[in-house]
Amino acid sequence: MPVSSTVRDRVRALLPAGAEIRYIFPASWHETSFFLVVVTESTVTVVANRMFSRTRPRNVWQVFERGVRIGPVDTHLVPTFELGGREFEVHEEYVPVINAADAELAGRDALPPDPLADL
Incomplete structure (x- = not known):
């Protein structure tokens, strides 16, 4: 389930x-x-x-430069990834989100070619 706009607004208040x-x-x-x-x-x-809340952001725990990779995600049993020396669990529906964020780091060369580039 996507993160709601209400939660996004709450998070935005903690960002620069x-x-x-x-x-x-x-x-x-x-x-x-x-x-x-x-x-x-x-x-x-x-x-x-x-x-005990998943939707009430309290504070910024840690900030990393954008060059940091979030994955790879270990998908054995419960999907996990390591960031900042901690192993986090994530629901399997968010694994593609992590993969997309990491794919952006490699730039356009990492993306597959557009099969319909002429359209």
Whole structure:
């Protein structure tokens, strides 16, 4: 399920002015701490949610430069990825979001050729 516009607005309040959210997805740590991973053009920001909440961002946990890769995602049993020295769990529906955010780092050369480029 996509992250709601209400949650996006709450997260936007914690980001620098003018930052545009390119990707956002929820993640958890030890099934007790919930985070939102927010990818902007210049950063990957991990936002901690309030205790026992998945939709109430509390503060910025850590900020990484955009050059950091979020994946690869280990899809064995529960999908996980490592970021900032911690292993986060993510719902399988967000694995393509992580892959897309990482694919952007390689630029246009990493994308498959357009099969209908003449249209």
